[in-house]
Amino acid sequence: MDWWTDLDKWTAEYLPDLRVACDEPMSRHTSFRIGGPARRMAFPERGEQLVLLLDHAAACGARPLVIGNGTNLLCPDAGLDRLVVDTSAALNRVEAGETADEATAEAGASLARVADFACRQGLTGLEFAHGIPGTVGGAVCMNAGAYGGEMAQVIRSVTLLLPEAGIRTLFGSEMAFGYRRSFLTDHPDAVVLRAAFQLSPGDPAAIRDRMRELLEKRRTSQPLEFPSAGSTFKRPEGYFAGTLIDQCGLKGLTVGGAQVSEKHAGFVINRGGATCADVTALIRQIQDRVLDMTGVRLEPEVKIID
Numbered sequence: 543m544d545w546w547t548d549l550d551k552w553t554a555e556y557l558p559d560l561r562v563a564c565d566e567p568m569s570r571h572t573s574f575r576i577g578g579p580a581r582r583m584a585f586p587e588r589g590e591q592l593v594l595l596l597d598h599a600a601a602c603g604a605r606p607l608v609i610g611n612g613t614n615l616l617c618p619d620a621g622l623d624r625l626v627v628d629t630s631a632a633l634n635r636v637e638a639g640e641t642a643d644e645a646t647a648e649a650g651a652s653l654a655r656v657a658d659f660a661c662r663q664g665l666t667g668l669e670f671a672h673g674i675p676g677t678v679g680g681a682v683c684m685n686a687g688a689y690g691g692e693m694a695q696v697i698r699s700v701t702l703l704l705p706e707a708g709i710r711t712l713f714g715s716e717m718a719f720g721y722r723r724s725f726l727t728d729h730p731d732a733v734v735l736r737a738a739f740q741l742s743p744g745d746p747a748a749i750r751d752r753m754r755e756l757l758e759k760r761r762t763s764q765p766l767e768f769p770s771a772g773s774t775f776k777r778p779e780g781y782f783a784g785t786l787i788d789q790c791g792l793k794g795l796t797v798g799g800a801q802v803s804e805k806h807a808g809f810v811i812n813r814g815g816a817t818c819a820d821v822t823a824l825i826r827q828i829q830d831r832v833l834d835m836t837g838v839r840l841e842p843e844v845k846i847i848d
Contacts, residue, residue: 546581548602549625553584557594561585568617571609571628573675575769576818577617577847580607580626587632589648589735593703596733599625600705607847608733610650610677614684614771616846619818630677638663643741644698649679649734653686656739657753666744667696672753673760675772679734683726684843685719689756694719698740702726703733714740722776722843765803768811771844774825775808778838784808787828790835797824810844822846 553560562584568577582604586592592608599606605624609615629650636647636659643665647656657672670691674681682700685693697714704710718725726732760766775783787793787807795802799816802824803809810824829840 545603546625549582549599549604552598552602553595556598557591560587560591560595565621566626568612568615568622568626571626572612572615572617572771573769574612574616574771574812574816574821576619576812576816576821577615578619578621580622581624583626583628585628585631589633592627592629592633592733592735593709595627596703599627600731608649608679610680611652611675613676614680614843614845616771616818616821616844618848622847629679634677639698639738643743644738645741646736646738647678648736649677649682651678652676653678653681660739660741661746661749661753664743664746664749665741666749667691667741668739669749669752669756671696673757678737682717682734682737683724684722685724686722689759692719693724696739696741698738700737701735703735704729705731709735763806765805765809765811768803768813769816770803770809770811773808773843774810775828775840776843778840781838782808783840786832786836786838786840790831792828792831795824795827797821797827800824802828 553562562582565579566583567579569575584595596606606627607624608627610630633648633650636651636656639646645660653671653674653676657668660668670689674686674688676686681693699711699713701711777783784807792802793807794804798820799812799814800820801811801813803811810821825842833839
């Protein structure tokens with residue numbers, strides 16, 4: 543029996559209220575607007591649905607891929623013969639935490655919503671995250687950061703689903719945060735369920751002003767008018783990827799519909815009709831040229847899915 547037939551029968555019997563789409567285009571669920579159809583895409587509304595679904599999906603060979611807003615993903619043009627689970631549609635609750643200076647959020651909550659919630663509660667510490675387009679799950683996994691802040695500074699604890707150990711809560715000190723990495727990058731089958739943020743009391747007006755200031759910096763320096771996956775490459779030690787790419791004369795370099803942004807060389811953008819093949823070919827050209835001219839090997843920050 544094919545895994546999708548097995549999964550369809552199982553969900554109909556055990557999770558009849560779970561919405562599952564067939565051959566759902568990944569281009570609708572990634573900020574790059576690139577990617578062919580996923581064989582199945584599920585949209586759980588409760589944590590219990592997610593846990594049960596992932597347990598069975600792994601057992602039947604569906605190779606589950608859990609996503610949020612798809613802001614750091616590049617998906618293949620031919621599509622994905624696997625189950626994609628979208629947490630952003632409904633697993634996105636944001637609430638006050640156990641203490642007055644804590645906020646909690648489910649994996650699919652956008653960082654913008656969490657930062658807005660913290661602001662309304664008079665809590666400072668998440669201003670840097672307001673303009674980051676991802677969700678809590680991906681941000682925790684990659685230790686997302688900007689403008690001197692990162693998840694490692696504000697995470698109190700993370701509740702995870704681990705294939706062998708079940709549901710566990712790890713404190714920030716146990717998350718092995720580093721530059722664009724965490725415990726989760728070393729355990730790719732683990733899934734974020736929710737996170738608790740340890741923040742500090744602050745003035746809501748000052749917090750809002752700071753978020754607006756950082757958002758304006760993004761608007762003026764980054765090509766937000768085009769689909770992309772944000773910064774294409776990790777920051778090499780001692781360098782900035784965008785500066786290296788610019789110095790190598792690669793701004794505007796184009797493959798098909800993919801282009802090195804003329805506004806910020808650290809971004810590969812979709813100027814219209816770009817394919818996964820266009821983007822990967824352009825990434826390789828950038829890596830080769832920068833390595834040849836500077837001796838620095840650029841490592842993609844965007845996650846290329848197969």
